[in-house]
Structures are given as structure tokens and as C-alpha cells.
Amino acid sequence: MSNTSNTSDTSDTTRETGSTHKAGVFDIRNIIGALLALYGVILTLAGLLGEHEPEKTGGVNANLWTGIALLLVGGFFIAWARMRPIVVPEHVEAPDDDPTRPAPQRRRPPVH
Amino acid sequence: MSSDTLINASWLDYLLVAIYFAFVLGIGVMARRSVSDSIDFFLSGRSLPAWVTGLAFISANLGAVEIMGMSANGAEIGLPTVHYFWVGAVPAMLFLGVVMMPFYYGSKVRSVPEFMYRRFGTGAHLVNAISFAVAQLLIAGVNLALLAGIVHALLGWPIWIALVVAGAIVLSYITLGGLSAAIYNEVLQFFVIVASLLPLTLIGLHRVGGWDGLTEKITAAADKAPASAEVAPAAQQLESWPGQALSGFDSSLLSVIGIVFGLGFVLSFGYWTTNFVEVQRAMASDSISAARKTPIIGAFPKMFIPFIVIVPGMISAVLVQEMVDLKNGGTPAGGASGDGVAYNDALLLLLMRDVLPNGLLGLAIAGLLAAFMAGMAANISAFNTVFSYDLWQRYIRRDHSDDYYLRIGRLATVAATVIAIFTARIAMGYTNVMDYLQTLFGFFNAPLFATFILGMFWKRMTPTAGWVGLVAGTLSAIAVDRLAAAGVIDLPGQGAAFLAASTAFVVDIVLSVVVSLVTKPKPASELRGLVYSETPREDRTDPDEAAMPWWRRTVPLAGIALAMVVVLNIAF
Numbered sequence: 001m002s003n004t005s006n007t008s009d010t011s012d013t014t015r016e017t018g019s020t021h022k023a024g025v026f027d028i029r030n031i032i033g034a035l036l037a038l039y040g041v042i043l044t045l046a047g048l049l050g051e052h053e054p055e056k057t058g059g060v061n062a063n064l065w066t067g068i069a070l071l072l073v074g075g076f077f078i079a080w081a082r083m084r085p086i087v088v089p090e091h092v093e094a095p096d097d098d099p100t101r102p103a104p105q106r107r108r109p110p111v112h
Numbered sequence: 113m114s115s116d117t118l119i120n121a122s123w124l125d126y127l128l129v130a131i132y133f134a135f136v137l138g139i140g141v142m143a144r145r146s147v148s149d150s151i152d153f154f155l156s157g158r159s160l161p162a163w164v165t166g167l168a169f170i171s172a173n174l175g176a177v178e179i180m181g182m183s184a185n186g187a188e189i190g191l192p193t194v195h196y197f198w199v200g201a202v203p204a205m206l207f208l209g210v211v212m213m214p215f216y217y218g219s220k221v222r223s224v225p226e227f228m229y230r231r232f233g234t235g236a237h238l239v240n241a242i243s244f245a246v247a248q249l250l251i252a253g254v255n256l257a258l259l260a261g262i263v264h265a266l267l268g269w270p271i272w273i274a275l276v277v278a279g280a281i282v283l284s285y286i287t288l289g290g291l292s293a294a295i296y297n298e299v300l301q302f303f304v305i306v307a308s309l310l311p312l313t314l315i316g317l318h319r320v321g322g323w324d325g326l327t328e329k330i331t332a333a334a335d336k337a338p339a340s341a342e343v344a345p346a347a348q349q350l351e352s353w354p355g356q357a358l359s360g361f362d363s364s365l366l367s368v369i370g371i372v373f374g375l376g377f378v379l380s381f382g383y384w385t386t387n388f389v390e391v392q393r394a395m396a397s398d399s400i401s402a403a404r405k406t407p408i409i410g411a412f413p414k415m416f417i418p419f420i421v422i423v424p425g426m427i428s429a430v431l432v433q434e435m436v437d438l439k440n441g442g443t444p445a446g447g448a449s450g451d452g453v454a455y456n457d458a459l460l461l462l463l464m465r466d467v468l469p470n471g472l473l474g475l476a477i478a479g480l481l482a483a484f485m486a487g488m489a490a491n492i493s494a495f496n497t498v499f500s501y502d503l504w505q506r507y508i509r510r511d512h513s514d515d516y517y518l519r520i521g522r523l524a525t526v527a528a529t530v531i532a533i534f535t536a537r538i539a540m541g542y543t544n545v546m547d548y549l550q551t552l553f554g555f556f557n558a559p560l561f562a563t564f565i566l567g568m569f570w571k572r573m574t575p576t577a578g579w580v581g582l583v584a585g586t587l588s589a590i591a592v593d594r595l596a597a598a599g600v601i602d603l604p605g606q607g608a609a610f611l612a613a614s615t616a617f618v619v620d621i622v623l624s625v626v627v628s629l630v631t632k633p634k635p636a637s638e639l640r641g642l643v644y645s646e647t648p649r650e651d652r653t654d655p656d657e658a659a660m661p662w663w664r665r666t667v668p669l670a671g672i673a674l675a676m677v678v679v680l681n682i683a684f
Contacts, residue, residue, distance in 0.1 A: 028164055028296050032303055035135050039128060039307065039475060046124055046471035053469035058319045063471040066311045073303075 029081035037074030043067030120465070121266060125474025132304065132478040136285055136485070139296045143289025160292075162402035164299055166409030169205075169393040170417070171298035174305060175255050175487015179421055179480065184455035185358075186425025187435055190330065190349025191684060192358035193425075194418045199376040202415055202677045204384035205407040206670045212385050213394060214652035215568055217403035219641035222395070224388040225502040231567050231642045232578030233634075239582045240560065241502040244388060245495055247556050249528060252491035253535025256282075259484035260536065266477060271540075275533050282485050283529040286493055287522045291396060294486075294493040298393075301482035302413070308472070308479030309420040315467050316427040326423075329430040337440050349426075352684045374610025378617045382557030386564055389494040401654035404666040411673040415680060428463035435462055488532065496524040555593070558613040559585025562620035570628075571636060571643045577627040585620030589613060 047064025054060075160168075185193040221227045225244060229237035260274035269277070285293045320326045327350055334346035348356055354364035355371050384390060384407070394406035429435045438455070464476050500521040509516075563581050567573050589612040595601045596608035639646040662668045 028299055031135065031139065031296065032300055035131070035300060036303060036307065038131060042124075042128065042131075043471050043475065050124070050471060051469070056467055056469055057315050060315065060318060062311055062315055062469055066307070066472055066475070070307055073307075 027081050027085070029077045033074045033077030033081065035074070036070045036077065040067045040070030040072075040074055043070060121473060121477065122470040124471050125477060128471070128474030129478045129481065132482060133281070135300065136281070136297055136482075139300070140285030140288035140293045143285075143293040143296065160295065160396050160398060160402075162397055162405040162409055164295065165393045165397040165402065165406040167302045167413070168295040168298040168396075169390055169406050169410040170414045171302040171305075171486055172389055172393055172490035173201075173487075174302065174417065175483050175490065178417075178487075179305070179309075179483050180258055182418070182421045183425030183428070186422035187429040187439070188425075188455050189344055189358055190426055191352050191422070192348065192355035193422045194352050194680075194684060195355055195358060195371050195375060197414060197418045198352070198677050198681055199371055200380040201384060202411045202673065203376065204380040205411045205414065206673055207381065208385045208391075208394075209404045209406065209408040209666060210670050212564070212568065213391075213404045213407070214400060215642060215644075215647070216391055217395060217397075217400045218647070218651050222501050223498050224386055224391050225498055227564075227642070228578070229502070229506070231634075231639070232563075233575040235575065235579030236563065236582055237502065238507075239579050239586075241498055243556050243586065245498050245503065248389070248491040248495040248498075249531050250535050250538070252488045252495070252528065252532035253537075254539040255484055255488035255491065256532045257536035257539040259481065259488065262477070262480055262484065275536055278484070279488075279529045279533050282488050282492065283526060286489055286496075287525050290521070291392065291493050291497075294489045295393060295396060297482075297489065298486045301479075301486040304475070304482050305479040306420065308476040309424065311472055312464065312468060312476060313420045313424050313427075316424055316431065316463060319467060320427055320431055326427060326430065330426065333430050333436065333439070352681065370607060370610050374614050378558045378561070378613040379610065381565075382559075382561035382613065382617070386557060386560040388498060389490050392494050392497065399654055399656070400652075401657045401660075401666065404654075405664075405669060408666060408669045408673060411670075412676075415673070415677050424463055432462040432466055492525055492528045492532070495528045496521045499524040499528075555586050555589045555612075555616075558589060558616040559620040562617045563624060566621060566624050567643070569644050571639055571645055572628055572633050573624060574628045574631040574633045576631040577624040580627045581620040581624035584623045585616040588619040589616035592616075 043063045044067030047061050047067050050063065052061055182193055182196060185196075216224070216227060219227060219230065221230065225237055225241035228240045256275060256279060259278040260271050263269055263274035263278055264271050267274075285297065289296075317323065317326065320329055330349055331346040334344070334349060344356070354367045356362065356364060356367045358367075358371065390407070394403045397403045397406055429439055434457075435455075464473060468476055500517050504520050504524075505512075505517055509520075559582050562585060563578055566581075567578065592601065592612040592615045593608065596612070601608065601611065636646055641647050641651055657665055
């Protein structure tokens with residue numbers, strides 16, 4: 001159970017390469033993109049439908065403009081993640097053992 | 113809920129904050145699934161790309177302390193605050209990437225104290241590991257205090273309850289996801305902070321009539337201020353050099369020397385190059401090339417952060433009535449602490465309250481909460497690594513299974529959070545959080561840098577010199593600080609902190625050299641990967657890097673960053 005935990009869509013990729021899979025949802029770019037785009041939608045709607053409060057902002061519809069900018073940036077991250085997906089190696093090489101370090105070192109990964 | 117909250121947030125704002133928390137906890141849960149052993153938990157499996165660790169590198173530092181402290185300084189003394197970024201951070205970050213990172217990453221140590229152990233043995237290791245662990249608990253307390261402050265201001269909860277709830281949230285995602293969760297949240301936080309502070313700055317500038325309007329208003333305010341308030345002259349507030357308002361020296365020559373040597377060299381190199389909170393982010397990257405580029409990529413956003421942190425502070429000092437009163441020597445009521453407005457309130461409560469509409473206000477609150485949590489999370493994730501690997505595994509319980517240390521790491525996280533709640537109370541006793549932190553960094557980091565740099569480049573330096581230099585340096589910094597507190601040394605502003613750090617550095621170097629000459633060095637065969645002259649070139653560089661285009665190589669990138677920061681220093 002140690003290293004099968006992060007395989008969500010690997011059933012066919014592992015057949016091809018045997019060692020990699022895509023990071024998918026856990027790609028940080030998708031997370032950033034989703035949060036910023038969601039904020040963008042909410043702020044854009046607030047800017048269009050909500051109170052404008054021009055006395056605070058000096059007359060600019062700040063919610064609307066920030067919302068649009070966030071939508072663009074969020075879209076950029078999602079597009080970036082789509083176009084250049086991260087491929088995660090199934091096994092990350094363990095750091096070399098340090099002779100001064102107390103044993104035992106790293107748990108051996110189970111052999112397939 | 114209390115009715116007299118300082119910020120008038122609506123359901124829309126709460127919605128934006130709630131969405132942020134859902135993402136934070138979601139990251140913790142997702143990261144949980146990929147943590148299978150202690151390297152995953154403490155070092156993210158060494159698998160992250162350089163731009164992620166680079167952003168995490170500066171986000172770990174872009175916590176509450178930076179945002180509140182720097183905007184507070186911006187409100188109080190104006191533009192010279194940029195020295196904390198352009199002199200006090202960027203050069204040291206570049207130095208870390210170009211010169212020191214090959215030793216940290218290449219020697220495969222798991223923490224900065226572990227490097228200490230292999231270079232100098234037990235004495236220096238213990239001093240470093242313990243002082244680092246203690247410092248992290250104190251600084252986590254500072255971050256937590258500020259986090260509780262905003263929860264108090266937002267929801268009207270009593271400070272004690274706010275402290276506990278805020279601590280619990282940080283605790284939950286770090287114990288779940290370890291360093292990956294901390295780093296992912298730091299990167300996310302970076303974007304949320306920029307998304308909230310950039311509109312705040314732009315709208316603020318719009319309100320005061322652009323940069324020219326801000327300059328005029330600061331000049332007018334400085335002319336009108338009563339002499340008793342000791343407001344710095346407008347010329348000093350609007351030019352970064354010579355920065356007397358920052359250093360507290362009257363002479364402009366001394367001020368430049370103090371900033372360049374005290375802040376730029378001793379304090380900042382000590383902080384950025386030896387602080388495991390930062391270095392841990394680079395250690396999580398996927399290659400030695402990515403590790404070296406981590407601080408260098410971080411340097412680019414770092415040099416522009418002052419514009420969205422310090423400038424809003426300066427705006428609030430002329431736009432917000434309470435801040436105007438405070439700067440004129442008054443004591444306006446209110447503020448996050450409930451004991452009156454302080455400079456720390458510049459951004460958080462006052463400017464946001466006056467400038468942001470509902471909606472953006474929620475985004476800004478989410479950004480600040482994010483910063484506070486990320487700062488504290490960074491301290492705690494560094495603490496649990498050092499505690500588990502460097503203290504518990506090496507000195508208390510050796511030779512247990514990896515699962516055991518993973519469990520110890522999670523327990524250490526819980527303990528650290530509880531302790532941070534108490535250190536938060538200590539931090540609340542100080543009016544200007546930066547002063548408090550500079551004092552701490554002076555104690556711990558300046559001698560550390562001296563020992564590291566000497567140890568990395570002088571193979572003759574002995575294990576005894578390692579710990580003697582550290583202890584004597586730290587003690588001398590404390591002595592200078594106490595003398596300043598007692599009024600024997602009279603330096604206003606940050607001058608005393610600069611002096612304490614510089615003294616610690618000099619004492620450390622001198623004693624290390626003297627002790628090294630009379631004690632026995634380690635044999636050269638044990639110094640491979642640890643000392644420059646004993647490390648073959650292929651251990652220090654990434655063979656793949658030569659094949660990359662120039663803009664992805666370490667040294668050219670560092671050169672560009674350096675050139676840009678020089679231009680910024682000349683322009684402002």
C-alpha cells in the first residue's frame with residue numbers, strides 16, 4: 001500500500017511505459033487555476049450585479065476588473081497544465097544513505 | 113458573533129474565505145494520499161519542479177510577518193523599507209543558489225543542521241539544531257499571533273479562541289500532507305496574496321492621485337507633523353538611500369554602511385543561506401539544478417513584492433485617518449489588539465476597510481489568512497523535520513523504523529502548534545513585530561552564516577571551532593541586545609539589531625580562526641561534498657544543465673536578477 005496510493009489514471013499508461021503517470025488533479029497548476037478562476041467568476045458576478053461602492057474605490061468597478069483579470073490568469077494556468085502535463089515517475093530515487101546517520105534508513109519499497 | 117468587528121464583511125466575503133479554506137484542506141487530504149514514507153513527509157520525496165519550490169521559497173517568507181511588518185515599516189518610515197528586499201534578500205538568495213546550494217543538495221543531507229553534523233560533528237550540530245527548533249517555535253508564535261489578530265478583527269472572537277482555532281487549521285493540513293501540503297499551499301497563497309494586494313495597491317494609488325499624489329501627500333504630512341512625533345523628513349521617506357529612517361543612524365555614511373554590512377551582509381546572508389525553513393523548499397526539488405534555481409527563481413517576484421506591500425503601507429499613512437493621527441504622535445483607539453491602533457494595522461484593517469468593496473475585501477482577507485497560515489506552516493514543517501531527524505533520531509531513539517519517525521514527525525507538529533499558541537502571547541508584547549524578529553535573527557542566524565561560510569571554504573576549520581564560534585557569536589549578539597535594551601548603547605530604529613548581528617558575525621569568525629589554529633581538523637577524506645576544495649566539480653553541478661538553454665541555467669539567471677535589482681536600487 002505504500003506506493004500505489006497516488007495512481008488515479010494509470011491503468012493504461014503503466015501498460016505503455018511501466019513507470020510514469022500524469023499528476024492530473026494534483027498538479028499544482030490545476031489547483032491554482034481552479035481557485036483563481038472560481039474567484040474570478042464570483043468577483044465578476046459581484047461586479048456586475050452587486051453594489052458598486054464607488055466612494056471606496058474612487059469610481060472604479062474594482063470587483064469587475066479584478067474578476068476579469070483572475071479569470072484570465074486562472075485560465076492561463078489550466079491551459080498550461082493541459083498543454084504540458086507533469087509526468088510523475090513511479091519511483092523517486094531515495095537519497096543516498098549517510099554513514100553518519102542512525103540506521104535503519106529508508107524503508108525498502110516493495111518489489112513488483 | 114460580536115457586533116463590533118473592525119471590518120464590515122458581508123456574506124460574499126465569507127464565501128471567498130470559505131472557498132480558500134476548502135482548497136487548503138483539500139490539498140492536505142490529497143497530499144495525504146501521496147505520503148508513504150518519511151522522505152515524502154519531510155522533503156516532498158525530492159520531486160518538485162523549480163518554479164514550484166521557487167515560489168514556495170519566497171512564500172514561506174511572505175508570511176504574516178513580512179506583509180504586516182513591511183507595510184507597517186512602509187507606513188512609518190516609507191521607501192527605505194525596500195532595503196529589506198533589494199539589499200536584505202535578493203543578493204543573499206542569489207548567493208545561496210549559486211554558491212551554497214550545491215553543498216546542501218549535493219551532500220544529500222536532509223536538513224541544514226545535518227550538514228552541520230557532517231562538517232563539524234556533535235557540538236555544532238546540537239547548538240544549531242536546538243537553537244533552530246526554538247527559533248521556529250517563537251516565530252511560529254509571531255505568525256499565529258497575527259493570524260489570531262485578523263480572526264479577532266474579522267469575527268470578533270476573543271484572541272484566545274482565535275489562537276486555538278487558527279492553530280488547529282494549520283495543524284490539520286500539515287499533519288495530513290507534510291511538506292507537500294505546506295509547499296502547495298504556499299504556492300497557492302502566493303497567487304492569492306498577489307491577487308488581493310495588487311488591486312489594493314492600484315485602488316489605493318488611484319485614491320491618492322497616483323505616485324505623484326502620494327509623494328505630495330507624504331511631503332505635506334511630513335511638513336505638518338509636530339516635532340514631538342519624530343516623523344522622518346519627506347526626502348528620507350521617499351528615497352531608498354541613504355535610509356537613515358531605517359537604520360537610525362544620523363550620518364548618511366554610517367547609515368549606508370549599516371544597511372549594506374549589517375542588513376545586507378550579516379543579517380540577510382545569515383537568514384537566507386542557513387535558514388532551514390527556506391533551504392528545505394529547495395531540498396524538495398527534483399535535481400541539483402532545480403535546487404540551485406529555487407532561490408534564484410524566487411528572487412524575481414521577491415524584488416517586486418515591495419510594490420504591493422510597502423506602497424500600500426505608505427498610502428495608508430496618508431489616506432487613513434487613524435494612521436495619520438498615529439504618525440503625528442496621537443494614540444487613536446481601535447486596532448487589531450484592541451489597545452489602540454498600531455502601525456501593524458496599516459494594511460490589514462485600515463486600508464482594506466477604507467478602500468476595498470465587499471468581494472475584493474473577502475479576497476484580501478483570504479490572502480492575509482493565507483499568508484499567516486503559510487508562514488506558520490513553514491516554521492512548523494521545518495521544525496518537525498529538524499526535531500524528528502536531527503534531535504529525536506540522532507540523540508534520543510536511534511534505529512527505529514521509518515514509520516516510527518513519520519509518526520514522531522506528526523506528533524512533533526501537534527506539540528509545536530500547542531507551544532506556538534503560547535509563544536504567540538510573548539509576541540503580542542512587542543509593538544513592532546519586525547523589531548522582535550530582527551532581534552531573534554541576530555541571535556541565531558548571523559553566527560551561523562559565519563560558521564557555514566568559513567566551514568565551506570576553509571578545510572582547516574575544526575569541529576571544536578564550529579561550536580565555539582556559534583555559541584560565542586550568539587552570546588555576543590545577546591549581550592549587545594541587552595546593552596541596547598539597558599540604554600548603554602543608544603541606537604534607534606533597527607540600528608541595535610544591525611550592530612548585534614555584525615558583532616556576532618565578527619566574534620564568530622575571529623574565534624573560529626583562533627580555535628581552529630590550536631585544535632585538530634577533520635581528515636580531508638571526510639570533507640568531500642562539504643568543503644569547496646575537497647568536492648570534485650561533478651558533485652557540485654548538474655550534468656544536464658549544460659544542455660539547457662541559457663535562460664534555464666543557474667548562473668545566467670542569477671546575473672539577470674542581480675542586474676535588475678541594481679537597476680531598482682538606482683531608480684528608487
